Amino acid sequence: MTTFIIIIGLVLILIIYFLISNKIGVKKLNDEINEICLAHERLNYPELDKKTQLEIMETGNMNAIAELVPEFKDKGVPFRLLKEYITISKNELKEHIKISGFIEKHKLENAPNPEHDGIWLLKDKIIDQERGITHRTWKVNNESEIAEIYADLLWNKITD
Structure with a gap:
């Protein structure tokens, strides 16, 4: 005891x-x-x-x-x-994303490996993946929608 x-x-x-x-x-x-x-x-x-x-x-x-x-x-x-x-402004960021090569850099095929952590463009959707597991996805139809989603995600760094 x-x-x-x-x-x-x-x-x-x-x-x-x-x-x-x-x-x-x-x-x-x-x-x-x-x-x-x-x-x-x-x-x-x-x-x-x-x-x-x-x-x-x-x-x-x-x-x-x-x-x-x-x-x-x-x-x-x-x-x-x-x-x-x-x-x-967020619109300036969005326009920058469209013209800077940002979208091309974020295609999953350009990732260091297919399971690399990040928010990647995969065909007609944006995926948020960590350790090869997709956590969120956004369906996109064009470059403008892609830029809008990325601008929103990056802008959250400021507002959060």
Whole structure:
């Protein structure tokens, strides 16, 4: 009975330890994110050129934003900063998708392998797949519909 009580006590101590350390880790991460956002706010969110904004939206590469605050550039860019730096319209993004070669790059036949994670164009539908398993699909009839769906999906990075 004593051994049982000791084991339960140790398990409770471990649980409390992990809960406290997790809370401390989350607080540290949130503080760092807030510090990064504050540094960008102090810069008054300098305007990025249209080409850079389109590249960020297309590739997800936010180095152009990170480099504005060199002391934090290795820490990453919180997604909430996109609302401050992306000033192009969704229609501009849609038009870019149509003319930039984006659609061709996203054909499943151009993926590194057929099961590669991503949102791919497969004949007359767009598929969202992870580990070769399709999670969502969208039926498309033309390039305009393809661009519209991709623009909506990319635009959700800003609004979510």
